Amino acid sequence: MPLYEHVVLARQDVSAQQVEDLTSQLKGVVEQMGGKVTKVELINPHSWIHIDVQDDKGNTVAWMIEGGSPNALVRRGINKNSIPIGSELVIRGYGTRDGTNKAVGRDIRFADGRELFFSGSQPDAAQP
Numbered sequence: 001m002p003l004y005e006h007v008v009l010a011r012q013d014v015s016a017q018q019v020e021d022l023t024s025q026l027k028g029v030v031e032q033m034g035g036k037v038t039k040v041e042l043i044n045p046h047s048w049i050h051i052d053v054q055d056d057k058g059n060t061v062a063w064m065i066e067g068g069s070p071n072a073l074v075r076r077g078i079n080k081n082s083i084p085i086g087s088e089l090v091i092r093g094y095g096t097r098d099g100t101n102k103a104v105g106r107d108i109r110f111a112d113g114r115e116l117f118f119s120g121s122q123p124d125a126a127q128p
Contacts, residue, residue, distance in 0.1 A: 042070035067118035
C-alpha cells in the first residue's frame with residue numbers, strides 16, 4: 001500500500017487517549033483492494049459498484065464502492081455496460097469509520113490497467 005501522510009491539528013488539552021483514538025481512525029482512511037464486480041447501481045444520489053474481495057483467510061467478502069451521481073457519470077460516458085459483471089477491479093479509496101464494508105472509490109482501475117473515473121467531481125489532470 002502506498003504511504004500517505006496526514007496532518008492533524010489539535011488543541012493543547014487533547015488527552016493521549018483522544019490522540020490514540022484519532023490515529024487509529026486515520027489508519028483505515030485509505031484502503032486498497034481488488035475484487036470481481038457483482039453488481040453496478042447507477043442510482044441517485046450516488047452510484048455503487050459491488051465487488052467480492054478475498055480476505056486474508058480466503059473468504060469472500062462483499063464490498064460496496066460509492067461513486068458519483070449517475071448524471072455526472074453518464075455525462076462522462078460511463079454507464080452500466082462500462083463496468084461488466086465479473087470484471088476485476090483494483091480500488092483505492094476511503095473506508096468508513098464504522099468498519100462496514102463500504103468505501104468511496106478514489107482510484108479505480110481494471111486489472112488490465114485501464115482507469116475508471118467513478119467520482120462525482122472532475123478528475124485532477126495533475127494527479128498521476
